[in-house]
Amino acid sequence: MSFWVVAAALVASSLAVVLTPNLFHAVLYLAAALVATGVVFLLLDSPFLFGVQLLLYAGGVVTIVVFAIMLTERLVGERIAQTSRYVVHGAVVAAAVFVGVAGFLIQVPLGGPRPPLPGDLTPVIGRALVGPWAATLELLAVLLVVALLGALYFARTED
Amino acid sequence: MPPLAWHALMAFIVLNAILGLVAYVTLLERKFAARMQSRIGPYYVGRPHGWLQPIADALKLMLKEDVVPTAADRGVYNLAPIVFLVPCILIYATIPFAPDLGVADLNIGVLFFLAVSSLEIVGLFMGGWGSNNKYALLSAMRAVNQIISYDLPFIFAALVPVLLAGSLQMSTIVAAQQGLWFVAYPVFGQLAFVAFVVATLAAENRVPFDILEAESELVAGFRVEYSGMKFALIQLGEYAHMLGTSFLGALLFLGGWLGPGPAWLGPLWFLLKAVLVFLLVTWVRWSFVRIRVDQILAISWKVLLPASILLLFATGLWVATRGAGA
Numbered sequence: 221m222s223f224w225v226v227a228a229a230l231v232a233s234s235l236a237v238v239l240t241p242n243l244f245h246a247v248l249y250l251a252a253a254l255v256a257t258g259v260v261f262l263l264l265d266s267p268f269l270f271g272v273q274l275l276l277y278a279g280g281v282v283t284i285v286v287f288a289i290m291l292t293e294r295l296v297g298e299r300i301a302q303t304s305r306y307v308v309h310g311a312v313v314a315a316a317v318f319v320g321v322a323g324f325l326i327q328v329p330l331g332g333p334r335p336p337l338p339g340d341l342t343p344v345i346g347r348a349l350v351g352p353w354a355a356t357l358e359l360l361a362v363l364l365v366v367a368l369l370g371a372l373y374f375a376r377t378e379d
Numbered sequence: 380m381p382p383l384a385w386h387a388l389m390a391f392i393v394l395n396a397i398l399g400l401v402a403y404v405t406l407l408e409r410k411f412a413a414r415m416q417s418r419i420g421p422y423y424v425g426r427p428h429g430w431l432q433p434i435a436d437a438l439k440l441m442l443k444e445d446v447v448p449t450a451a452d453r454g455v456y457n458l459a460p461i462v463f464l465v466p467c468i469l470i471y472a473t474i475p476f477a478p479d480l481g482v483a484d485l486n487i488g489v490l491f492f493l494a495v496s497s498l499e500i501v502g503l504f505m506g507g508w509g510s511n512n513k514y515a516l517l518s519a520m521r522a523v524n525q526i527i528s529y530d531l532p533f534i535f536a537a538l539v540p541v542l543l544a545g546s547l548q549m550s551t552i553v554a555a556q557q558g559l560w561f562v563a564y565p566v567f568g569q570l571a572f573v574a575f576v577v578a579t580l581a582a583e584n585r586v587p588f589d590i591l592e593a594e595s596e597l598v599a600g601f602r603v604e605y606s607g608m609k610f611a612l613i614q615l616g617e618y619a620h621m622l623g624t625s626f627l628g629a630l631l632f633l634g635g636w637l638g639p640g641p642a643w644l645g646p647l648w649f650l651l652k653a654v655l656v657f658l659l660v661t662w663v664r665w666s667f668v669r670i671r672v673d674q675i676l677a678i679s680w681k682v683l684l685p686a687s688i689l690l691l692f693a694t695g696l697w698v699a700t701r702g703a704g705a
Contacts, residue, residue: 244508248455251501271490279497279530283523286504290520340486342547 223263230256247285254278268342389482390472397471401618402433404657411658412665440611448511448604455509460605460612463502467616469495470623475550477636477645488549489541492627493534496582499620500526506613507601518600521672525581525588528679533578535687539571540631542694553635560634567694572632574687576659579628581675583621585664588675625656 233256236249258273349357406421406429413420425431447456472495473488475481485491500523507519541547543564544555561568581588602613629635629652636645670678 244452245455248501248505255498267485267487268490271487271494274494275490275497275534279494279500283497283500283527287523287527290516290523342487 223260226256226259226263230260243289244286247282247289250285251278251282254282265337266341268345386482389480393471393476393482394468397468397619397622398615401615401622402437404618404622404654405436405614406430406433407654407657408661411661415662415665437611440614441608443607443610445607445609446604450511451604452509452511455505456511456604457509457609459502459506459509460609460616461502462505463499464612464616464619466495466498466502467620467623470620471626473549474623474626474630475553475635476649477642478550480646481549484548484550486546486548489537489547489552489627489631492623493537496620496623497526497530499616502616503601506605510601510604512604514603515601518603522584522601524672525584525675528676529578529581529588529683532574532679532683532687533582535684535691536571536574536578537627537631538691539567539694542691542698543567545698549630549635553630553637556634556637560632560637562632567690567697568632570686570690571694572628574683574690575628575632576656576663577678577683578687579624580660580663581679583617583624583660585621585660589669621660622653622657625653625660628656629653 230253233249233252237246237253240246240249254273254277258270258278261267261269261273409432410420410428421429421432423429424435447453470492472482473485473491475484475488503522504519507515507522510516540552540561543561544552546552546555562572602610605613626649629649633652633656635652636649638644638648640648
């Protein structure tokens with residue numbers, strides 16, 4: 221029951237992000253959507269992911285997006301019609317992704333009883349991140365460094 | 380009593396206790412600041428020493444006219460004080476005031492606190508942007524700037540006690556300080572505490588880091604257009620956040636409810652320590668001058684952030700060699 225309420229809020233705020241004509245409002249809806257995603261994690265008995273979601277996405281990413289909007293001052297307060305020339309293409313891709321995901325989902329029997337959790341999940345996540353997934357984690361770090369260097373390259377002054 | 384009802388009852392009690400406490404913390408700050416400046420401070424409303432002043436202030440703010448600027452983005456403007464207040468109150472949810480006395484002692488308590496308190500910024504820039512006022516917008520920009528810079532050192536400083544205790548659960552962290560408060564833990568404890576206090580000052584936008592409300596240039600910053608009850612909500616959120624962070628500091632570094640005397644004195648010890656942290660921050664606030672934006676950012680990115688990462692790394696090494704949770 222509570223899942224459906226959260227899901228409805230999540231879908232509504234996500235739609236609002238792409239449909240609102242006001243850039244700043246879009247960010248606020250994005251924050252709401254990210255918090256709702258966090259609540260979904262909470263409903264899945266994963267409070268650690270809930271905390272990380274709030275901290276990194278709703279707190280961090282939204283702040284950085286707002287920062288970007290405020291620095292590009294010509295955008296502040298301006299109405300931007302969010303129409304795209306690629307609506308049809310987008311719809312095709314979205315439909316394909318939906319079919320793909322749904323195809324995976326119907327292969328798994330849903331609604332079965334949930335297996336009991338092996339106690340506190342947080343240490344398990346921590347061990348997995350530095351154990352079997354350590355290489356993946358490091359690769360992500362490399363990716364972020366590359367993104368950072370790219371940002372520096374674009375932001376450098378031309379002399 | 381079913382657990383849900385118990386949690387609801389605790390939440391109700393904690394919420395009201397916090398609201399009362401926050402009101403009197405403002406009086407405490409005013410008295411403390413007045414003493415530092417050889418003044419008396421609030422005195423006439425409720426003699427002696429103005430003990431009715433917070434109630435009078437609250438009544439005044441409730442009765443004041445509510446002004447919405449014509450050019451404001453109404454929805455965002457009206458919602459901002461609430462979005463600002465909710466995280467500031469929610470952070471109290473995981474703080475245990477004594478063993479088994481708190482709303483919810485989550486096993487990710489510290490993470491929950493840090494995560495929820497980082498949401499405060501959303502309400503802040505909603506207010507700054509929704510007011511459609513140049514001072515408010517400038518203030519919100521500065522706030523975003525500053526909070527990006529100081530969230531990380533704040534988190535890293537708070538993680539040092541977490542590493543030392545080997546748990547994110549607040550009650551476990553207090554239990555780990557049974558023999559030695561973490562503020563007295565050699566080297567790591569003191570450095571982390573200093574970093575925590577500096578980052579707290581910045582996160583709470585207090586002098587010397589209060590460029591976002593800078594009275595002389597930005598009037599009152601992002602809340603310049605707010606009046607009446609909305610202004611009261613923002614002030615309440617700000618002080619609730621400050622007091623909550625003081626509670627966190629007392630819990631992470633000063634041993635929470637540990638102290639001499641019988642167990643029922645625990646919450647009082649905890650409150651006393653939290654007020655001490657609050658007064659420490661207030662003391663700094665009323666002693667220093669405001670520093671410039673570039674100085675604030677330089678302190679964070681060039682000194683505090685690298686230092687706190689190094690400290691966290693060193694603590695991790697130390698805990699790994701010593702064996703965690705010992």
